[in-house]
Amino acid sequence: MTIPPTTSPVQGPAIHLRGLEKSYKELRVLRGVDFEVARGSIFALLGSNGAGKTTVVKILSTLLKADRGTARVNGFDVATQAAGVRESISLTGQFAAVDEILSGRENLVLVARLRHLKDPGAIADDLLRRFSLTEAGGRRVATYSGGMRRRLDIAMSLVGNPAVIFLDEPTAGLDPQARIEVWQAVRQLAEGGTTVLLTTQYLEEAEQLADRIAILHQGRIIVDGTLAELKQLLPPAKVEYVExxxxxxxxxxxxxxxxxxxxxxxxxxxxxxxxx
Structure with a gap:
């Protein structure tokens, strides 16, 4: 599976956040979130349930307004240039947004038509090939395994070749084999030049995929770096004799x-x- 490079004339980081804050009445969910995501990289946002990961994604995808702070995606301000942001991104939520009555190919054709793209059939066939779903393309999605549905969901997010894709808990509820299939698909996205921001609770997932990892805790980023940099925060490993x-x-x-x-x-x- 080969993803063609994503081209974008915009320079600088693909995602840039500074001082992002968000509250729901008395509950302060984000308390000043700062981070950057380099173009063509995979950035993992780690955190427990309720840490604010999904809130960050919703703000970056213009589904929610921040109370304070600034955020830019692909060079566009999420508050004042929302249309530019939406043209640059795709969002895959925690649950696969696929129509089980339709076939995999029909799902892709539908999205391509909604985006007013030329030759939706060719676009669908290309994405089925990239995500190793060609043989299953004519089958109803109701017959797909969990991993196949998730791969189709990600393929649907790529219709229109967005520069940035948000994956919110992309492998939640999947079995180990399906999780590995999704990991392979995500790696191919970054290799093709797509910037990927994924939220996850699975430490192994971030370790396997991410170029950089940030941990969101109680509304703030408490660490942000490469896996090697984060490991340096701990004392050196001790060698112990075990019988x-x-x-x-x-x-x-x-x-x-x-x-x-x-x-x-x-x-x-x-x-x-x-x-x-």
Whole structure:
């Protein structure tokens, strides 16, 4: 699967936040969030439930207005240039937004038509190929596995070739195999030049995918850096001696031998016999 490069004349970071604040009545969700996302990179926003990850994504995608602070996406201010932001982005929420009655191909064609793009059928076929869904393209989405639905959901987000894509909890509820399939799709996006901001609770997901990782806690970014930089915040690893106890597999091969009878096997059987 190869994603063609995303071209954008805008210079500077793809996403830029400074002093972002948001409250719901008395509840302060964001208390001054700052970070930048480089173009063509994968940026992971880590945090527990209620940390404010989805609120950040909603503000960046113009679905919600911040109380204070500034945010720019692909060079456009989210408050004063919302139309430019919307033309530059695509958002994939926590649940796959696909029509289960339609086939995978029909879902893609529908989105392409809604975006008023030429030759929606060719666009759909290309995306099915990129995400290894060609064989399943004619089947109803109701028959898809969780990983296939999520890949189709991401493919639908790429209709129109957006410069920035937001993935909010992209693998929530997926089994390990489906999660790996989605990870492969996300890596291909960045390799093609698309900027990816993903929110996740899975530490392994951020470790596997992200060029940079930020941890959002109690409404603030408490750390922001590469995985190597974050690991340097902890003391060096200690080497400790751990005595390895024999497993049942070790006992089995000691008794029967891997290629027939062995001295170890004979000795083990003799010891057992004497004990009886």
């Amino acid at each position: 390895k106890q024999p497993s049942l597999e070790d006992v089995f091969f000691a008794v029967v031998g891997e290629g027939g009878d062995t001295d170890a096997g004979s000795q083990a059987r003799e010891t057992t016999s004497n004990q009886q």
